[in-house]
Amino acid sequence: MFGTISNIVAAFLTLCIFSFLYKDNPFYKFAESLLVGVSMGYAIPLVYENAFIPYVYRPIFLQNKFLIIIPTLMGVLYIFRFSKNLSWLSRYPIVFGMAIVGMFVPMSLNARVLVQMRSTMLPLDNINTILIFIGVVTILMYFFFSKEHKGTYGKISNVGIWYMMVGFGASFGYTVMARISLLIGRIQFLLGECLGLIK
Amino acid sequence: MSNNNTRFWDRMQNLDRRYIYIVVALAIIIPLLIPFNSKTYITEPVENLYKKVDSFTDREDRAILMCFMHDASTMPELFPMEVSILRHCFERNIKVFTICFLPTAAPLIDYAINTAKEVGGFDVKSGIDYCNFGYKPYALFLPILLGMGEDIAEAVETDSEGRKVENLEIMKDLKNYNELNLVIDFSASASVQTWITYARVKFGANIGAGITAVMAAENYPFLQTGQLVGMLGGLKGAAEYEKLVDIFASNNVVFSKEIVKETWIPITDKQIPYQFKIARIGMNAQSVAHIMIIVFIILGNIGYFVSRKSKNKELG
Numbered sequence: 001m002f003g004t005i006s007n008i009v010a011a012f013l014t015l016c017i018f019s020f021l022y023k024d025n026p027f028y029k030f031a032e033s034l035l036v037g038v039s040m041g042y043a044i045p046l047v048y049e050n051a052f053i054p055y056v057y058r059p060i061f062l063q064n065k066f067l068i069i070i071p072t073l074m075g076v077l078y079i080f081r082f083s084k085n086l087s088w089l090s091r092y093p094i095v096f097g098m099a100i101v102g103m104f105v106p107m108s109l110n111a112r113v114l115v116q117m118r119s120t121m122l123p124l125d126n127i128n129t130i131l132i133f134i135g136v137v138t139i140l141m142y143f144f145f146s147k148e149h150k151g152t153y154g155k156i157s158n159v160g161i162w163y164m165m166v167g168f169g170a171s172f173g174y175t176v177m178a179r180i181s182l183l184i185g186r187i188q189f190l191l192g193e194c195l196g197l198i199k
Numbered sequence: 200m201s202n203n204n205t206r207f208w209d210r211m212q213n214l215d216r217r218y219i220y221i222v223v224a225l226a227i228i229i230p231l232l233i234p235f236n237s238k239t240y241i242t243e244p245v246e247n248l249y250k251k252v253d254s255f256t257d258r259e260d261r262a263i264l265m266c267f268m269h270d271a272s273t274m275p276e277l278f279p280m281e282v283s284i285l286r287h288c289f290e291r292n293i294k295v296f297t298i299c300f301l302p303t304a305a306p307l308i309d310y311a312i313n314t315a316k317e318v319g320g321f322d323v324k325s326g327i328d329y330c331n332f333g334y335k336p337y338a339l340f341l342p343i344l345l346g347m348g349e350d351i352a353e354a355v356e357t358d359s360e361g362r363k364v365e366n367l368e369i370m371k372d373l374k375n376y377n378e379l380n381l382v383i384d385f386s387a388s389a390s391v392q393t394w395i396t397y398a399r400v401k402f403g404a405n406i407g408a409g410i411t412a413v414m415a416a417e418n419y420p421f422l423q424t425g426q427l428v429g430m431l432g433g434l435k436g437a438a439e440y441e442k443l444v445d446i447f448a449s450n451n452v453v454f455s456k457e458i459v460k461e462t463w464i465p466i467t468d469k470q471i472p473y474q475f476k477i478a479r480i481g482m483n484a485q486s487v488a489h490i491m492i493i494v495f496i497i498l499g500n501i502g503y504f505v506s507r508k509s510k511n512k513e514l515g
Contacts, residue, residue: 021220043302050302051336054357100341104396111396111426119424171416174433178276178412180227180488181434184481185275187227192473198231198480199473 011194014186135163205509208502219495226491230484236465237483244422245439248407248429250454251381252284253447255293260372262294262379264347266394267311268386270303273411277385278311279437279478280409283444284383285315286475289323290448294369296379298332298343298355305334308359318474325360326367333359344394348376348402376404381428383407391418395426409436434485437478445471 016031056072059065074096080089120136122129141153142160149157192198255261265284269277288295297308308331316323323329332355335343346354351373352365364370373379382404384391391408398404405428408418412433421427431440446462447454464471466479473480 022217039303046302046305046334047336050334051338055336055339107396107400110400112392115424115426116420119420167416174412174415176492177433177435177485177489180223180485180492181276181412181481182273183223184227184231184434184484184488187224187231187484188275188477188481191228191231198234 007194011190014190018186134159139163205505208505211498211502212506222491223488226487227484230487231480234467234480234483236467237486238463239438239442239479239482241439241443241459242436244427244430244432245436245443246429246454246456246459248383248431249287249440249443249447251405251407251428252287252293252383253291253454255381256291258293260378262296262369262373263288263381263383264296264298264379266382266384266386266390267297267299267304267308268301268384268388268390269307269411270301271307273387274307275481276411276433276437277387277409278307279434279481280431280440281307281311281385282315282474283437283440283478284409285311285329286319286321287440287444287448288329289315289319289321290444290451292328294373295329296332296369297329299334300337300340302334305359308333314474318472326358326362327369330364330367330369331359332364340393341397344397345401347379348398348404351375351379376402379404381405381407383409385409387411387414389414389417391427392421395421399426407431434478434481438482441476441478445475 013031013034016027019025020028056068059068060072074093077089077093080086120132122132124130124133138156138160140160142149142157142164144157147153188198252263255263263284265281267281285295287293297312299305299308312329312331315321325331335355343354352363352370355364358364358367376382376398382394382398384394384406386408387410391406391410391414394404394406399406406426407429408421408427409431410418410433412435415430415432415436418427418430418432422430431437442464443454443459445464446452446458452458466476466483
């Protein structure tokens with residue numbers, strides 16, 4: 001019984017959202033607002049139960065770990081973001097949050113720069129490594145703006161533009177695939193779980 | 200005649216977008232209602248991830264961690280992946296952990312575990328064969344990610360049922376990333392790169408990705424460098440993994456490329472439950488929709504060039 005009711009509600013809300021394809025209308029607006037409200041309503045007690053109780057209330061009041069009061073107060077300072085006169089206080093927790101950037105820099109440099117660079121410096125013994133080499137060099141030349149993109153230099157940097165276009169095309173193709181997948185998911189739900197037409 | 204031709208293309212150029220929506224909807228609905236058997240080719244990133252997961256078969260001192268970093272909006276792409284991997288683990292007696300850092304992902308974990316368990320009819324027990332760490336606040340993402348490099352039980356503390364992780368039977372031979380040797384992040388964001396940046400660089404953990412198609416192109420460089428052991432990209436990746444589980448894990452067979460080439464699994468086969476072939480059925484509709492989009496692009500371009508030619512003629 002509960003399954004049937006939840007399917008009817010979900011199907012109605014799906015159709016409300018799909019109605020936007022025709023034009024903007026109150027049904028779409030209702031479903032959109034409901035989504036925002038339900039998401040927040042769901043998140044607040046869950047965060048309270050899984051964050052506030054185990055990491056603030058229980059350590060301070062039940063286990064007498066009073067040092068936790070310091071980071072808790074630091075977190076409370078975020079609330080002053082809403083005050084015009086005291087909003088400067090919210091910068092202190094942000095400062096501590098930014099400390100994490102210090103740890104991020106060396107690790108990120110390794111993961112996203114050094115390892116990536118190493119894999120572009122492979123022996124040119126197959127077509128893939130040759131294509132990677134040409135792509136890296138020509139794109140780097142395209143982004144070198146201290147020299148005018150004319151003559152031979154312009155032609156080489158044009159190859160870089162072609163490489164980037166292929167990259168953007170692949171990315172856009174994947175995006176189209178993703179959006180169609182989401183539509184397929186909803187139609188599978190409407191035809192399968194609601195109407196029982198797919199088995 | 201030529202005038203009529205130009206008028207036709209002009210009309211095509213100004214076609215109301217809602218007609219295109221109807222055609223795309225039909226291109227999806229018809230293949231879903233009338234399924235046909237199309238081949239699913241296995242790509243290397245999916246094969247590598249399957250082999251990595253499969254290498255943990257029957258091992259007490261190895262486990263995988265599945266991190267659910269998405270909400271219901273990307274379920275059509277990511278949920279079939281999650282169910283397939285859970286099914287793989289249950290079939291091959293592989294210890295599996297789940298965790299999420301988004302409140303809206305918490306019910307998805309239960310839904311995925313229950314789907315794999317109930318539809319597959321597996322006799323697996325929470326705390327022994329698998330363990331759901333449940334929802335942890337996002338602010339604890341990094342502390343937990345780094346903490347698990349030292350001691351999983353200390354970093355996570357309790358599972359979704361409130362039990363102390365250190366007391367669970369599943370934790371007997373598991374301490375940190377040396378044992379929890381594969382982390383698979385399911386997301387529609389760049390969170391997999393956080394696992395690469397910290398868990399991979401600092402602790403040498405193996406990272407796999409189950410990501411939406413939108414994110415796939417961005418993550419390919421990490422495959423080439425070996426920072427990702429494998430990747431499932433969008434619905435296609437899910438369909439490939441479903442097929443591998445059907446061929447090997449459900450028949451208790453070790454992976455072989457020759458078998459993949461020779462085996463043909465029709466998706467109209469009623470013995471395979473719908474939930475275990477949902478991505479492959481979806482890929483049928485996806486293929487037809489892609490063909491429609493390609494046709495529209497070609498028609499649009501022909502219309503553009505014909506209209507431009509006639510306008511140039513008019514201008515002399």
